Amino acid sequence: MPKKITFTAEQEHAFEKACRDAGLRLTHQRLEIYRELATSTDHPSAETLHQRLRRGNPSLSLDTVYRTLAVFAHHGIINRVETVESQSRFETKRMRHHHLICSRCKEIIDFQWHHIDEAPLPEETRSWGRIDNKNVVIYGVCNKCLVSEKTS
Known part of the structure; x- marks a missing residue:
């Protein structure tokens, strides 16, 4: 659990x-x-x-x-x-955050990245319309999965 x-x-x-x-x-x-x-x-x-x-x-x-x-x-x-x-x-x-997602076990971890939150969007996005949310999702393999991969 x-x-x-x-x-x-x-x-x-x-x-x-x-x-x-x-x-x-x-x-x-x-x-x-x-x-x-x-x-x-x-x-x-x-x-x-x-x-x-x-x-x-x-x-x-x-x-x-x-x-x-x-x-x-x-x-x-x-x-x-x-x-x-x-x-x-x-x-x-909750508070502003982004996500790390393990591509193997699908675990999702929250993290904060103030530099991204405060950074202006690239110029080419400004003419697109209204931006309501800026969110980063990073995919990879978590340490638990990497360790179990090595022991298999």
């Missing part, structure tokens, strides 16, 4: 406000899905979230998890992590 972070009362209040601002009803299922995602450090897929949540709520359907994540992402409450996999991965909005 991946490492968990604590879900604070402040996060819950911020989530409730985000739902109100988006015109979404705050349901028990939505709160549980958000709470599980907010306490996860592994950028889980909808399927992974569903497996974790079913332990405490066996009647929760995978379709409900998919639809809820899509609604949250549409309203900017969560982020869909861009990967080359066909399976979407998700995270709650």
Whole structure:
């Protein structure tokens, strides 16, 4: 099981406000899905979230998890992590960060890169239109996979 972070009362209040601002009803299922995602450090897929949540709520359907994540992402409450996999991965909005993704085990690690965040975009991008987000995703092979490769 991946490492968990604590879900604070402040996060819950911020989530409730985000739902109100988006015109979404705050349901028990939505709160549980958000709470599980907010306490996860592994950028889980909808399927992974569903497996974790079913332990405490066996009647929760995978379709409900998919639809809820899509609604949250549409309203900017969560982020869909861009990967080359066909399976979407998700995270709650936290401080500005970028991602390292292992091309073997698919682990995703957050990192900060202030120089990129503060750097102006290249001149040729300025005439394109409005840029809403600047995000770096770096692919490679993590140390765990490199070590297991050497011992195989």
